[in-house]
Amino acid sequence: MEYYFAPMEGVTGSEFRRVHHKYFPGVDAYYMPFISPTQDHVFTQRELRNILPENNQGFRAVPQLLTKNAENFLWAARELAAMGYDEINFNLGCPSATVTSKGKGAGLLSNPEFLYQLLGEIYEKAPVKISIKTRLGMEQPEEFERLLDVFQNYPVSLLIIHPRVRQDFYQHPIRMEYFEKAVQQYPGAICFNGGLKxxxxxxxxxxxxxxxxxxxxxxGLLSNPALIQQLKGLSGLEKKQLMAFHDTLFQTYLETFKSERNTVFHMKELWSYLMGLFEGAEKPWKKIRKAVDGAGYESGVQEMFGLPFK
Ligand SMILES: Cc1cc2nc3c(=O)[nH]c(=O)nc-3n(C[C@H](O)[C@H](O)[C@H](O)COP(=O)(O)O)c2cc1C
Incomplete structure (x- = not known):
């Protein structure tokens, strides 16, 4: 079994991936948060920081593209192939209204005929393997049968299925019965994603x-950064290891963003997951959540690390 880190915009950028890999090696691939190639055919500085190979050394990383334009997809794919990437992931799952209203991400699932054409153009000229990360549909899980027919026309290197529709966002329970049907119907390689903790x-x-x-x-990996190590038979999470991971990540963000405020903002999102590890975390979590600078933040973190693991 291979275990992949899911892409998470705003959380699992290149700084996070490097530090995670240093303290918790063993992830078979980190799928990168999406980048949206535009018709200008240039990567922004922020996108470059995410994708440059020198920022992703020592582990397998897969860039992800979010677009409904074949030409822009292929431009970015060629640039990424030239950097040495051998797989590119296509985002057909993003549920955000600003994305779907433009017909991108999960928005593409509502128009299987358009998707069929788009994938045709992409797969015809793709310079490397293209995997797909998809939901079951836009509104109804019944949409998935038709979508699976579309995918079967192309050499999809891996179909990553998040068994929810767009309308479910991340709250609705995973729809296992539709995943089950997909496993029976779809002949290619499938990866499961959703709710594994x-x-x-x-x-x-x-x-x-x-x-x-x-x-x-x-x-699940943000809540327990050692989960994949445990899955591979290694020891569970130790507090010392988590502290070292935390401190290095904090320093790395500080050096990258050159802003305590921005660093604390990023760390808070991680703590919203990590706090679940600690017994009686409410009080220090409140401190961390309210912190606006490094000093307030560190005081909350010190308190949190003083608590026992559950
Ligand atoms: C904050 C956040 C950011 C995300 N960013 C992306 C993204 O950039 N690309 C993508 O395909 N999925 C993205 N996702 C979805 C996750 O990759 C994943 O499909 C989802 O969280 C369900 O899996 P999980 O239950 O294991 O977390 C994001 C999810 C969250 C919560």
């Missing part, structure tokens, strides 16, 4: 669907 969750899924060769984990 523990070693037991992954073991149950593996037993249920022995055909699946990979799983993608997002929030």
């Amino acid at each position: 523990t070693v037991e969750d992954c073991a149950t899924l593996e037993k249920q669907y022995p055909k699946i060769q990979s799983m993608m984990i997002g929030q």
Whole structure:
């Protein structure tokens, strides 16, 4: 079984990936948060920081593109191939209204005929493998049958299925019955994504669907950064290791953003997941959440690390 880190815009950028890999090696691939290539055919500085190979050394990283324009997709794909990437992921799952209203991300799922044409143009000229990360549909999970027919026309290197529709965002329970149907119907390689939080969750899924060769984990890995190590039979999370990870990430953000405020903002999002590890985390979490500078933040963090793990 291969285990992948899910792309998470605003959280799993190149700084995070480097520091995570340093303290918790073993992730089979980090899928990068999406970049949206435009008709200008230039990457922004922020995008370059995310994708430059020198910022992604020592681990496998897969860039992700979000667009509905084949020409812009292919421009970015060629640039990324020239940098040495051998797989590019196509985002068909982003549920954000600003994205779907422009017919991108999960918005593409509402028009299978257009998607068929678009994928035709992309796969005809793609310089490297193209994998797809998709939801079941825009409104109804029944849409997935038709979408699977579309995908089957192309050499999709890996179909990563997040078994929710766009309308579900991230709250609705995972729709396993539709994932099950997809496993029966779709002949290509499938990766499961959604709601995996523990070693037991992954073991149950593996037993249920022995055909699946990979799983993608997002929030579960933010809540327990050592989860993939545990899945590979190594020891569980230790507080010392988590502290070292935390401190290095904080310093790395500080050096990158050159702003305490921005660094604290990024760390808060991570703590919204990590706090679940600690017994009685409410009080220090409130301190961390309210912090606006490094000093207030560090005082909350010190208190948090003084608590026992659950
Ligand atoms: C804050 C946040 C940012 C995300 N950014 C992306 C993204 O850039 N590309 C993408 O394909 N999915 C993105 N996702 C979706 C995740 O990759 C994943 O599909 C989702 O969280 C469900 O998996 P999980 O339950 O293991 O977290 C994002 C999710 C969250 C919560």
